[in-house]
Amino acid sequence: MKFSELWRLSSIMYKEISFQSIFSLRAGGALPRRGKDDVRTLISNAEVSTILSKLITTLFIAFFGFVVFLPLMAGTSSSYPTRELTAVGSVSTFLAVVLFLISFMGLQVSTSFVSSKAIDVLTPLSLSKSDISHIVFLCFIRIFDIPLAASAMVLLLAYYFIGGSFLGGLAAFAGIIVTEAFALMLTVGLARFFYSRVAGGGGKSRWKTLLRFVFMLVWILPSFGIYFVVNFAGQIAQSFTSLTQGFSSILQLLVLIYPFSYGYLVSFATFSFQASYLTVALSVAACSGYFALAAYCVKWVTRTVGRIGAGGISTALREVVKDTVVSPQVPWLGTIRKDLRIASRSPSYASLFLLPAIEAAVLAMSFSSFNEVGLSSTLGLLTGMSVVVLMLPPTLVSIEGLAASYTRSLPLKKKTLISAKTLLSTLTYAISLVVLFVVALYVGRSYFYILTFGAIHLFSVAAATMLELIILTNKFWKEGFAIGNIYVRLSTYILIIIPGLAVVMIPIIAALATFLLAQSLTLAVFLGLAVTEFAVATAYVALEK
Amino acid sequence: MQEVAVQVEGLVVNYGPFVAVDNLSFTVNSGEIYGLLGPNGAGKTSTLKVLVGVLEARAGKIEVFNMPISQEVAAKSQIGYVPEEVVLLDSLTPREFLEFIASIRKLEASAANSRLEKLVSAFELKQFFDTPIAALSMGNKQKVAVIAALLHEPRLLVLDEPLIGLDARSSKILKELVTFHAKRGGAVIFSTHIMEVAEKLCDRVGIINKGKIVGEGTVNELRKLVKSAEGSLEDIFLKVTEQEAGMQDTIRALEEEEKQP
Numbered sequence: 001m002k003f004s005e006l007w008r009l010s011s012i013m014y015k016e017i018s019f020q021s022i023f024s025l026r027a028g029g030a031l032p033r034r035g036k037d038d039v040r041t042l043i044s045n046a047e048v049s050t051i052l053s054k055l056i057t058t059l060f061i062a063f064f065g066f067v068v069f070l071p072l073m074a075g076t077s078s079s080y081p082t083r084e085l086t087a088v089g090s091v092s093t094f095l096a097v098v099l100f101l102i103s104f105m106g107l108q109v110s111t112s113f114v115s116s117k118a119i120d121v122l123t124p125l126s127l128s129k130s131d132i133s134h135i136v137f138l139c140f141i142r143i144f145d146i147p148l149a150a151s152a153m154v155l156l157l158a159y160y161f162i163g164g165s166f167l168g169g170l171a172a173f174a175g176i177i178v179t180e181a182f183a184l185m186l187t188v189g190l191a192r193f194f195y196s197r198v199a200g201g202g203g204k205s206r207w208k209t210l211l212r213f214v215f216m217l218v219w220i221l222p223s224f225g226i227y228f229v230v231n232f233a234g235q236i237a238q239s240f241t242s243l244t245q246g247f248s249s250i251l252q253l254l255v256l257i258y259p260f261s262y263g264y265l266v267s268f269a270t271f272s273f274q275a276s277y278l279t280v281a282l283s284v285a286a287c288s289g290y291f292a293l294a295a296y297c298v299k300w301v302t303r304t305v306g307r308i309g310a311g312g313i314s315t316a317l318r319e320v321v322k323d324t325v326v327s328p329q330v331p332w333l334g335t336i337r338k339d340l341r342i343a344s345r346s347p348s349y350a351s352l353f354l355l356p357a358i359e360a361a362v363l364a365m366s367f368s369s370f371n372e373v374g375l376s377s378t379l380g381l382l383t384g385m386s387v388v389v390l391m392l393p394p395t396l397v398s399i400e401g402l403a404a405s406y407t408r409s410l411p412l413k414k415k416t417l418i419s420a421k422t423l424l425s426t427l428t429y430a431i432s433l434v435v436l437f438v439v440a441l442y443v444g445r446s447y448f449y450i451l452t453f454g455a456i457h458l459f460s461v462a463a464a465t466m467l468e469l470i471i472l473t474n475k476f477w478k479e480g481f482a483i484g485n486i487y488v489r490l491s492t493y494i495l496i497i498i499p500g501l502a503v504v505m506i507p508i509i510a511a512l513a514t515f516l517l518a519q520s521l522t523l524a525v526f527l528g529l530a531v532t533e534f535a536v537a538t539a540y541v542a543l544e545k
Numbered sequence: 546m547q548e549v550a551v552q553v554e555g556l557v558v559n560y561g562p563f564v565a566v567d568n569l570s571f572t573v574n575s576g577e578i579y580g581l582l583g584p585n586g587a588g589k590t591s592t593l594k595v596l597v598g599v600l601e602a603r604a605g606k607i608e609v610f611n612m613p614i615s616q617e618v619a620a621k622s623q624i625g626y627v628p629e630e631v632v633l634l635d636s637l638t639p640r641e642f643l644e645f646i647a648s649i650r651k652l653e654a655s656a657a658n659s660r661l662e663k664l665v666s667a668f669e670l671k672q673f674f675d676t677p678i679a680a681l682s683m684g685n686k687q688k689v690a691v692i693a694a695l696l697h698e699p700r701l702l703v704l705d706e707p708l709i710g711l712d713a714r715s716s717k718i719l720k721e722l723v724t725f726h727a728k729r730g731g732a733v734i735f736s737t738h739i740m741e742v743a744e745k746l747c748d749r750v751g752i753i754n755k756g757k758i759v760g761e762g763t764v765n766e767l768r769k770l771v772k773s774a775e776g777s778l779e780d781i782f783l784k785v786t787e788q789e790a791g792m793q794d795t796i797r798a799l800e801e802e803e804k805q806p
Contacts, residue, residue: 321672321673324640324674326661328644328648328651329648330651334648335645337644338637341637342636342637346636402634405599405632406690408599409599409628411620411621411622
């Protein structure tokens with residue numbers, strides 16, 4: 001079959017996989033609304049979302065490329081050693097970050113690719129096995145097309161602007177190709193591992209649950225790492241350069257390690273500085289070795305991706321079932337258990353549960369720069385943490401859409417649903433408060449404000465999540481929590497945070513104002529307002545059927 | 546006199562401008578298996594979805610055991626539902642899913658486990674009990690849905706194409722269970738495309754076409770309706786849904802095409 005035809009067919013498969021990545025893994029499978037316009041909107045949302053995700057990755061890469069090569073473009077400063085070492089650091093940093101960004105930002109859609117049933121439709125068609133493999137591989141390449149092209153372009157452009165040579169350009173190009181091959185292998189390997197061991201693996205034992213939690217952490221933490229990479233781009237580049245400088249005495253060893261081998265080779269080919277033949281020879285040998293490894297990676301990716309097309313991958317082995325005993329709980333507890341179980345198998349849901357605690361830990365790091373964790377800093381921290389918690393209710397409601405065409409038939413009361421999800425959101429906030437408290441204790445800062453104001457603010461956060469849930473359930477209860485309904489109205493998903501934010505901010509603003517006017521009344525005002533909000537919201541929920 | 550289990554009057558369901566169910570009315574009594582038949586897109590699933598509270602009707606009155614469907618929790622507590630598209634919580638295992646169902650339905654642990662053990666054994670699902678639903682075959686997913694529908698011993702069973710994907714043994718067991726349920730005074734609404742099953746299993750059938758009931762009654766009553774003394778339910782169905790006309794011509798045309806070299 002002609003390449004153009006294979007490419008065209010891969011585009012159809014790619015659209016389906018993008019759709020599944022948005023509505024199967026992230027948001028759930030069921031799209032029970034049958035209106036044509038709804039489905040069309042969902043499809044276009046999925047396409048836009050996929051393109052946006054690619055563009056964001058590309059922007060990160062471009063931004064990072066600009067930051068790491070800036071010292072070389074502007075000339076070296078006192079904080080950087082020599083332009084030769086700076087070039088080694090810049091190229092190595094860029095390659096490392098591209099590896100990280102492509103592999104982890106493409107993870108969700110790759111997992112969808114690995115688990116996709118879309119490819120099954122190709123098998124019965126009159127296509128040869130090799131054509132199917134080619135279509136599947138091209139489809140996989142489409143997932144990364146823009147970031148892969150952008151990475152190569154950014155590196156070559158940056159290299160051109162620093163006045164690079166032809167040989168150096170060739171070495172840089174080889175470096176980025178190798179990096180991209182490594183990134184593709186990493187992302188396919190991780191996605192396959194995730195699908196077979198976490199998403200596809202069940203299990204009743206506590207050990208399996210713990211294992212899933214650990215997998216999930218390993219899965220999620222790099223996603224947060226991406227934001228650190230962007231925030232600390234300059235420092236990372238400088239650290240790589242310093243590392244290069246620090247190890248210059250054992251340069252012969254460093255040039256053997258990826259990505260420094262390419263950094264060194266590019267630098268040598270650009271500036272032709274004095275270096276021992278042995279070091280250059282080692283660098284060339286290491287780069288050739290990595291190139292060969294990259295060729296193997298591409299082969300592995302092609303084979304693995306082709307195998308996925310030929311029949312998918314097997315999920316975890318079935319374990320021996322000893323009994324069929326279940327432990328029914330009261331409905332609200334049953335709902336919480338169900339939500340937690342689903343979240344423990346979906347990175348996007350789990351990340352929202354973990355985000356407040358991780359944010360609290362990151363914010364708590366700033367304690368070292370405070371003399372005292374006073375009222376204003378505590379209230380600032382509480383504001384930041386509660387905003388993140390307010391993102392939970394819409395997500396928790398969207399979990400209800402996962403099997404809405406079935407679960408809507410269950411006799412679940414609206415107030416039970418609201419109570420369960422409020423409790424879960426408030427508990428998430430409480431855990432992040434505990435993190436803050438522990439860090440304050442550890443760094444020896446006063447924890448009085450965190451303990452008192454944090455504990456009281458729980459009432460306010462509970463009221464805010466109740467308000468969000470009341471609005472959301474009133475909006476979607478009748479028509480169903482179908483993901484289609486919620487995702488079609490992205491504005492609902494985002495704007496819902498505004499009333500919640502107002503509720504959590506009222507006691508905070510009032511406390512700050514009281515602190516300026518009548519300091520002794522601060523705690524009383526804060527407590528009074530938070531408890532009142534909670535009481536009003538609880539009473540409203542209690543009246544729901 | 547038999548208690549009315551389901552009363553549907555003037556039901557209208559629409560998706561935007563498309564009217565899926567148009568002024569539909571029917572009644573199902575306790576102890577009765579009522580078959581809801583119709584061609585694809587006739588409005589069967591929409592009707593059943595409204596009945597179990599999954600879909601909102603534009604107009605009409607629905608009562609389950611004399612309770613308006615608007616009394617959501619009370620009405621839904623009486624119903625066991627097997628949907629046409631088995632979309633369950635795929636990341637959960639059958640054990641976790643059924644535990645969630647038992648929690649929402651407030652079932653006692655001992656009663657739930659005793660019934661669960663029997664149902665799991667009857668449908669041979671034990672070996673898949675800790676496998677994620679996503680990894681199950683369509684038939685096994687269907688079994689999970691059927692067990693979930695039967696777990697709380699509902700008074701009304703609403704089964705939308707429940708035999709799809711089930712193996713012969715499970716189909717037989719489900720049909721027996723449905724018959725037993727009706728004999729004990731429960732009511733069943735059963736949607737299927739398999740006319741032989743409907744003919745054998747259902748006490749009465751309602752044939753729905755383009756959102757309207759076009760024929761209702763026992764098979765014998767329907768025979769009278771189409772003025773055919775011996776026709777099978779399939780023949781009756783094709784007649785009242787006006788699908789018979791032109792069907793033979795279509796088959797002949799296809800056969801002619803096959804004959805051509």
